[in-house]
Amino acid sequence: SQQGEEDPQALSIQEGENATMNCSYKTSINNLQWYRQNSGRGLVHLILIRSNEREKHSGRLRVTLDTSKKSSSLLITASRAADTASYFCATDTLYGGYNKLIFGAGTRLAVHP
C-alpha cells in the first residue's frame, strides 16, 4: 500500500509560474524525500527534509513539512519547460522493524513555453 498521496495528480502551468505539489501521509516518519522522474527514466533525488525540520530550500525548490498535519509541499518557483516531469514524495517509515522508503503515486507536471 502507498503511504504518500500526492495532490494534484496532474498540473499544467506556463513557464515562469510557480508550481506547488502536495503530499499527505498516514504514519509517523523519520524523513520525507522528493524525487523527480523524467518520462521513461529512473528517479532523481531532489531534497530530503527530516521530521524535525519545517522548511528546506534548494535552488528554485522549497519544501515544507507539517508533521501535525502529516503533509508536505514542494514549491518550484519560476518554472521552466525543463521542469516537466513527474514528482514523487517518499516517506521513510518504520515498517515491521525496518525503515523503508514508500512512494506516493506522483504528480505529473507539464510546463508550457
Place this chain on the structure above:
Amino acid sequence: GAGVSQSPSNKVTEKGKDVELRCDPISGHTALYWYRQSLGQGLEFLIYFQGNSAPDKSGLPSDRFSAERTGGSVSTLTIQRTQQEDSAVYLCASSFTGSNTGELFFGEGSRLTVL
C-alpha cells in the same frame, strides 16, 4: 561504476517464461531496493536488502518472485512463469545505510513486457 546499473534495459518475453533482472549498485552502498512501476503509476516496493540479507520481502507480489544479492553487491530479481500482469518497469536503487533511509540512487530501470 559511477551509478546504479540495471540490465537488461528492455525485456520482451512470452507468458510462462522465467526472467532475470540484474542490478549493480553503487560501490559501497550496503542497502539495495527493488521497486516496480506500472505505466503511469507510482512505485511499488518489492524487496529491500541490507548487505546480502533481505530483512523485508513483504512487497514481493507472489512466490513467483524472488531476489538474491551476492557479495553485498549485485542483485538479481527473478520472476518465474511470467504473467501479463508482471509487465512493468522494475527499478533498482541503492543507498548508504543508516538508522534512517537516506537518499536513494536509482538505475534507469528494466522494462519488462510479457506477451
